Amino acid sequence: MYNLAWAVILLPLGGFLFAFLPESPKRAAQVCVTFTGFAFVVSLVLLGYRLGHIHANPYLSNLTFWTFDPGQRVQGTFISDYHLQIGVLVDSLSVVMLSVVSLVSLLVQVYATGFLRRDDGYTRHFTALALATFAMLALVASTNLFDLWIFWEVLGAIFYVLVGHWWQRPEAAAAARRMFLITRIGDLGLLGALVFIWAKLSAYTAALPFAAGQPVNDPYGWFTEQKAWPALLAGKVHGSGPRTLIAVALLVLLAAVAKSALLPLHTWLRGVFEEAPAPVTALLSTVTLTAAGAFLVARMYPLFQAAPHMLTVMALFGAATAVVGALVALAQRDIARILSWSTVSHLGLVFVALGVGAYSAAMFQLIAHAWFKAVLVLAAASLVAAYRTTDSHEISGAWSRMRTTSLGLLAGAAGSAGVVLLAGFWSVSAVTGGVIDNGGRLGGVPRALVLIAVIATMLAGAVYPMRMFFRVALGELPKRRGFQPQRVREPGGRMTGPIAILAVLTVVGGFMGLPRVRASFFNFVYAGTAPQSQDGLLAGLAVTAVAGLLGLAVAWMLHTRQLRAPHLGRVGAAFAHELRIDEAYTWAVERALVRTAPLVGRVDHEAEHRVFDPVGGGVVAAAEAGRGWQIGRVDAVTLSAVAGVAVVAGAVVLGATGHLPWLGGTR
Amino acid sequence: MNVGVNHFVALSGVLFAIGGFGVVARRNLIGVLMSAQVMLSAGVLALGAFARFGYRGTHPLGGGAFALFAVVSGLAEVAVGASLLLLLHRRRDTLQADDLDDLRG
Amino acid sequence: MTVNGIGYWVFAALAVMAAVAVVASPSLHRAAFALAGLGGAVGFLFVVLGNELLFAFEVLVYGLAVPALIWVALDLAGARVRREDRRAGDHTGWWPFALAAACGLGALLLGVFAVSSGSWTTGSPAGDESTTRQMGELIFKTYALPFAVSAVLLLTALVGAVVTGRRDDLEEELEAAEEARRRREDRMRRRREDRERARRAQRPAAVGAADGDPEVEP
Numbered sequence: 001m002y003n004l005a006w007a008v009i010l011l012p013l014g015g016f017l018f019a020f021l022p023e024s025p026k027r028a029a030q031v032c033v034t035f036t037g038f039a040f041v042v043s044l045v046l047l048g049y050r051l052g053h054i055h056a057n058p059y060l061s062n063l064t065f066w067t068f069d070p071g072q073r074v075q076g077t078f079i080s081d082y083h084l085q086i087g088v089l090v091d092s093l094s095v096v097m098l099s100v101v102s103l104v105s106l107l108v109q110v111y112a113t114g115f116l117r118r119d120d121g122y123t124r125h126f127t128a129l130a131l132a133t134f135a136m137l138a139l140v141a142s143t144n145l146f147d148l149w150i151f152w153e154v155l156g157a158i159f160y161v162l163v164g165h166w167w168q169r170p171e172a173a174a175a176a177r178r179m180f181l182i183t184r185i186g187d188l189g190l191l192g193a194l195v196f197i198w199a200k201l202s203a204y205t206a207a208l209p210f211a212a213g214q215p216v217n218d219p220y221g222w223f224t225e226q227k228a229w230p231a232l233l234a235g236k237v238h239g240s241g242p243r244t245l246i247a248v249a250l251l252v253l254l255a256a257v258a259k260s261a262l263l264p265l266h267t268w269l270r271g272v273f274e275e276a277p278a279p280v281t282a283l284l285s286t287v288t289l290t291a292a293g294a295f296l297v298a299r300m301y302p303l304f305q306a307a308p309h310m311l312t313v314m315a316l317f318g319a320a321t322a323v324v325g326a327l328v329a330l331a332q333r334d335i336a337r338i339l340s341w342s343t344v345s346h347l348g349l350v351f352v353a354l355g356v357g358a359y360s361a362a363m364f365q366l367i368a369h370a371w372f373k374a375v376l377v378l379a380a381a382s383l384v385a386a387y388r389t390t391d392s393h394e395i396s397g398a399w400s401r402m403r404t405t406s407l408g409l410l411a412g413a414a415g416s417a418g419v420v421l422l423a424g425f426w427s428v429s430a431v432t433g434g435v436i437d438n439g440g441r442l443g444g445v446p447r448a449l450v451l452i453a454v455i456a457t458m459l460a461g462a463v464y465p466m467r468m469f470f471r472v473a474l475g476e477l478p479k480r481r482g483f484q485p486q487r488v489r490e491p492g493g494r495m496t497g498p499i500a501i502l503a504v505l506t507v508v509g510g511f512m513g514l515p516r517v518r519a520s521f522f523n524f525v526y527a528g529t530a531p532q533s534q535d536g537l538l539a540g541l542a543v544t545a546v547a548g549l550l551g552l553a554v555a556w557m558l559h560t561r562q563l564r565a566p567h568l569g570r571v572g573a574a575f576a577h578e579l580r581i582d583e584a585y586t587w588a589v590e591r592a593l594v595r596t597a598p599l600v601g602r603v604d605h606e607a608e609h610r611v612f613d614p615v616g617g618g619v620v621a622a623a624e625a626g627r628g629w630q631i632g633r634v635d636a637v638t639l640s641a642v643a644g645v646a647v648v649a650g651a652v653v654l655g656a657t658g659h660l661p662w663l664g665g666t667r
Numbered sequence: 668m669n670v671g672v673n674h675f676v677a678l679s680g681v682l683f684a685i686g687g688f689g690v691v692a693r694r695n696l697i698g699v700l701m702s703a704q705v706m707l708s709a710g711v712l713a714l715g716a717f718a719r720f721g722y723r724g725t726h727p728l729g730g731g732a733f734a735l736f737a738v739v740s741g742l743a744e745v746a747v748g749a750s751l752l753l754l755l756h757r758r759r760d761t762l763q764a765d766d767l768d769d770l771r772g
Numbered sequence: 773m774t775v776n777g778i779g780y781w782v783f784a785a786l787a788v789m790a791a792v793a794v795v796a797s798p799s800l801h802r803a804a805f806a807l808a809g810l811g812g813a814v815g816f817l818f819v820v821l822g823n824e825l826l827f828a829f830e831v832l833v834y835g836l837a838v839p840a841l842i843w844v845a846l847d848l849a850g851a852r853v854r855r856e857d858r859r860a861g862d863h864t865g866w867w868p869f870a871l872a873a874a875c876g877l878g879a880l881l882l883g884v885f886a887v888s889s890g891s892w893t894t895g896s897p898a899g900d901e902s903t904t905r906q907m908g909e910l911i912f913k914t915y916a917l918p919f920a921v922s923a924v925l926l927l928t929a930l931v932g933a934v935v936t937g938r939r940d941d942l943e944e945e946l947e948a949a950e951e952a953r954r955r956r957e958d959r960m961r962r963r964r965e966d967r968e969r970a971r972r973a974q975r976p977a978a979v980g981a982a983d984g985d986p987e988v989e990p
Binding site: 676679683685687695702732735754 | 788791807810818830837845864873878885929932
Binding site: 630631632633634635637638639642 | 687690691692693694696699764765767768769770771
């Protein structure tokens with residue numbers, strides 16, 4: 001039964017391959033959507049089955065292509081076992097993520113059939129989406145760190161293609177480039193972590209008894225690592241100690257920071273929201289790229305639990321990101337930027353939860369964020385397409401003309417703001433509860449800082465989405481010059497359908513976070529061997545409810561001009577310009593390049609002149625000399641073939657019979 | 668006087684060499700095809716000899732079966748080769764090896 | 773184990789002479805004939821070896837079928853050797869190298885056999901029952917799959933030969949143009965002859981017909 005996970009992973013890949021068969025782009029898109037739909041259905045079956053066996057052991061299934069198992073010392077260094085494989089791991093976390101990823105991908109693809117209707121790159125977009133879905137599903141179900149890294153890289157490459165869909169625009173190409181380069185920094189971190197693990201842990205893990213389902217013991221398997229980290233802490237691994245743990249954890253954290261757009265490596269996300277097609281943004285910012293970073297940390301959680309202080313660092317990063325994200329979003333008026341900073345802020349909350357030890361709350365926040373962020377992105381994209389502008393001050397009156405889209409926008413905004421009973425409410429309160437309760441893991445000062453940051457995030461985070469909604473949806477249609485009111489109408493069912501489904505999920509999806517219910521999320525996905533306590537949840541619920549209502553009230557009053565937004569002068573301007581972090585990076589990189597570029601150019605020129613030109617010239621001269629021999633006649637070719645065979649066979653035979661001692665032989 | 672396997676193998680080698688000479692030295696491509704058939708005949712002869720004199724793998728006369736299939740393959744080769752040469756003649760109006768030098772470097 | 777020596781030497785000599793004729797004869801038709809002779813000689817060598825089925829196959833294929841195919845190809849492709857080459861025979865300029873290579877190849881084969889034949893495994897030779905029967909059992913029972921595959925191979929060769937023999941549109945057009953030209957020339961020649969005959973028939977009684985029959989020109 002668990003082998004259905006193979007079907008879930010491979011169906012989108014099948015969709016990608018089969019989408020090349022039809023001639024019409026419409027059919028190709030239908031192929032992709034169908035395959036993703038099947039993958040979603042199968043993943044639901046799997047989820048249901050797993051829900052029935054909540055506390056069973058995880059299930060591993062591997063397809064090994066090649067095994068290399070010396071497991072011994074060769075000339076002083078230890079060569080560990082290694083096997084090139086692809087596999088599926090079915091446990092609670094992966095089965096939930098499989099369902100969520102496939103559902104969001106399905107809805108996004110259906111939306112894209114309408115959104116990109118007359119686009120030139122229609123087929124390319126859908127095949128890339130299918131491939132991205134496959135990569136993320138395989139990443140979620142991967143059985144060891146190496147596989148995860150492979151799909152991590154594939155994901156980055158595919159999203160470069162997807163984000164740069166309209167690459168003829170220089171801004172879009174620049175945004176795709178920026179995304180790729182910054183996440184590359186994270187990829188290097190992950191690669192460094194892989195190398196470190198291999199070097200330090202190979203000898204130890206090779207001596208462990210085999211884990212179930214693993215053909216050999218390499219240091220990358222999740223369950224092997226689970227045993228290795230505490231042993232490393234206890235000093236049982238030769239040549240490593242707590243500092244190794246810190247180094248590996250820092251490298252993994254670097255990868256997660258870059259991929260999940262945490263401060264300070266967050267600058268690529270705004271470009272994505274501004275330049276990528278809406279379906280891509282929705283997929284990327286909710287369940288794929290940014291979720292991959294959080295997923296990596298979740299899978300490597302035993303490492304972070306063992307390494308001293310790493311959780312504190314992660315919590316601090318997350319808290320800083322969350323609060324800065326919320327404050328900057330407050331100061332924006334462009335819808336794309338508001339949404340991008342909102343994403344940054346919510347992902348920061350995920351990492352806060354991971355840092356304080358509230359693993360289930362973190363994953364819950366990740367999933368709830370998927371619902372409301374996806375509906376926000378898709379609804380906002382419909383609005384932007386209708387009003388032809390992304391400035392929220394220039395859009396108004398959507399409620400009367402685009403009811404369904406506005407409802408979706410409302411659900412998303414309210415969910416993001418943490419309004420009572422919606423998904424965001426439950427998830428953010430779980431995070432807050434985690435901080436209040438488990439924050440005892442952190443020291444005194446970090447704990448207080450994180451708590452303050454989370455509350456500030458909640459307050460600010462309740463204002464800006466609702467303010468955006470009020471401004472955009474209520475009021476009358478704008479009357480500026482050149483505006484065509486008849487363009488503002490509800491798009492077709494293919495675009496409103498996914499919005500409606502996601503809006504419903506935003507409303508009801510939070511109820512799986514109810515405390516003390518048997519099938520609750522917290523009983524299903526947890527770190528370690530038992531679900532965590534949820535003592536702080538009630539306090540979190542209270543705080544979140546108060547903050548949400550307060551923010552809603554403030555937003556309404558701002559909208560009806562009962563409150564005036566205070567002029568904060570230069571501080572406000574700084575936040576409106578996103579603290580100019582991106583510009584700082586650009587300036588630094590340019591300075592570095594200006595210094596080194598002429599030198600590199602000189603070296604290149606000299607090498608070309610001194611080394612490559614003579615070598616190439618020599619090759620060309622030799623080829624010209626050899627051309628004279630090639631008269632190309634059939635009989636000449638035959639003669640050389642027969643003569644060649646005779647010579648070579650003769651050499652082989654003489655060598656085999658020992659007459660040519662330098663050729664080796666049996667005698 | 669009695670002969671053994673060595674004689675047959677020697678004959679086969681001689682015929683093979685003669686055929687090899689023809690393949691390389693003949694000017695007309697149909698002549699090349701015929702010389703190739705000489706080489707094939709030599710091989711078939713050797714196979715039949717080995718089968719008769721007991722050099723075998725699992726089956727007695729296994730070499731004979733091999734020889735039979737080799738003959739059949741040779742026939743197919745001649746058929747396709749001849750038709751290809753005819754096609755070449757229609758296109759190029761020549762079958763002399765001197766005139767076919769498209770591979771000139 | 774030995775076989776009859778006289779048969780071997782006679783047919784071996786015939787085979788070598790036929791092979792040399794195939795390879796060295798300036799006339800391709802004679803070379804094809806020699807190939808048939810080679811097929812016969814090798815076939816009879818199979819008789820000496822006791823394998824009648826192979827004899828039948830060899831004679832039918834190499835003695836009849838292959839030469840027939842070659843003859844047809846020669847007639848279709850024209851085996852006329854150019855006049856300037858006739859004296860040089862049908863050999864390329866570097867036939868000494870070819871001779872050397874061929875001798876080398878032959879020496880190689882013989883040398884390999886001479887050196888290694890001692891260590892080749894031998895089983896019991898074929899029994900006393902008919903070799904044809906044994907061969908039949910081999911082909912139809914043990915090696916039934918290769919037998920079927922060879923049938924498919926022959927079929928494929930047949931289809932391939934038919935397909936390569938087809939003429940494409942350009943060739944069809946050229947042929948049609950040739951045909952039309954030839955027919956037109958025939959027609960004009962016939963009409964000219966008819967006019968000549970008519971004039972010759974009318975000349976003795978030419979006076980009265982001032983305006984003769986108008987010549988009907990199409």
